[in-house]
Amino acid sequence: MEHNLKKESDPSQKGLLQSDELYQYILETSVYPRELEPLKELRAATASHPRSQMATAPDAGQLMTMLLKLVDAKKTIEFGVFTGYSLLLTALTIPEDGKIVAVDVNREAYDQIGLPIIKKAGVQHKIDLIESEALPVLDKLLEHYENEGSFDFAFIDADKVNYWNYHERLMKLLKVGGIVVYDNTLWGGTVVMPEELTPEYMKQGRQATIELNKLLAADARVQISHASLGDGITICRRIN
Numbered sequence: 001m002e003h004n005l006k007k008e009s010d011p012s013q014k015g016l017l018q019s020d021e022l023y024q025y026i027l028e029t030s031v032y033p034r035e036l037e038p039l040k041e042l043r044a045a046t047a048s049h050p051r052s053q054m055a056t057a058p059d060a061g062q063l064m065t066m067l068l069k070l071v072d073a074k075k076t077i078e079f080g081v082f083t084g085y086s087l088l089l090t091a092l093t094i095p096e097d098g099k100i101v102a103v104d105v106n107r108e109a110y111d112q113i114g115l116p117i118i119k120k121a122g123v124q125h126k127i128d129l130i131e132s133e134a135l136p137v138l139d140k141l142l143e144h145y146e147n148e149g150s151f152d153f154a155f156i157d158a159d160k161v162n163y164w165n166y167h168e169r170l171m172k173l174l175k176v177g178g179i180v181v182y183d184n185t186l187w188g189g190t191v192v193m194p195e196e197l198t199p200e201y202m203k204q205g206r207q208a209t210i211e212l213n214k215l216l217a218a219d220a221r222v223q224i225s226h227a228s229l230g231d232g233i234t235i236c237r238r239i240n
């Protein structure tokens with residue numbers, strides 16, 4: 001079997017579909033016409049960043065927006081902010097008194113690129129941006145009993161090797177019926193690639209993602225859907 005790694009620096013080539021034209025078709029037909037203006041602005045401002053490929057894909061963002069609405073999300077948490085595309089779409093979707101705990105080890109890209117657009121969109125008051133590793137923030141939240149079962153929605157888009165550690169803690173913080181979305185659960189298609197053909201820089205993420213996918217599939221606490229949007233997203237709904 002031939003294995004192709006798609007170049008991820010261009011959003012038109014971000015998907016895992018059979019052709020880039022088909023992905024472009026989805027974006028132009030169904031995603032861009034409905035993308036809100038501040039999100040368009042942030043996507044354009046992020047495009048010149050040397051790591052622009054890290055931003056959440058707009059089609060995955062559109063699904064996230066729907067999920068946030070379906071659970072009527074008011075209290076959410078996000079790991080991995082970068083310039084803030086997923087954060088801004090969450091802030092634009094939840095109600096005026098909604099709150100987002102957003103965590104990133106490095107807030108530079110957020111401060112320089114995302115924050116001015118978020119301020120202009122009038123949604124900064126919903127965001128509590130914490131510059132930190134994700135794990136200590138989760139452990140701190142769990143020290144306060146009132147946080148248990150209190151989150152409606154979580155989006156996890158940070159260091160792939162820790163996703164299962166995040167999941168164990170999120171199972172306590174999420175409401176029954178709440179949703180956690182994991183990004184990059186196909187890790188550029190490497191999950192089906194022989195290890196020796198996987199680029200060195202993707203090997204650790206590949207192994208962690210393969211293990212995560214098996215663990216999520218066997219986890220009776222959640223209902224799951226593994227969707228091939230963007231770089232693969234897995235939607236988990238806490239059921240007990």
Ligand SMILES: C[S@@+](CC[C@H](N)C(=O)[O-])C[C@H]1O[C@@H](n2cnc3c(N)ncnc32)[C@H](O)[C@@H]1O
Nearest residue numbers: 054055056080082085086104105133134158159
């Ligand atoms: C893929 S980007 C996030 C993209 C973002 N969701 C968006 O929509 O643009 C991953 C981010 O995770 C952050 N990150 C990496 N390891 C982390 C960790 N252990 N804890 C918190 N953030 C981390 C990185 O600094 C980076 O900004």
Ligand SMILES: O=c1cc(-c2ccc(O)cc2)oc2c(O)c(O)ccc12
Nearest residue numbers: 008053054055157158159160184231
């Ligand atoms: O190319 C990447 C890299 C990451 C990444 C790598 C290491 C970390 O500790 C965190 C994130 O994440 C990405 C991502 O989420 C994406 O959608 C595309 C590309 C990358």
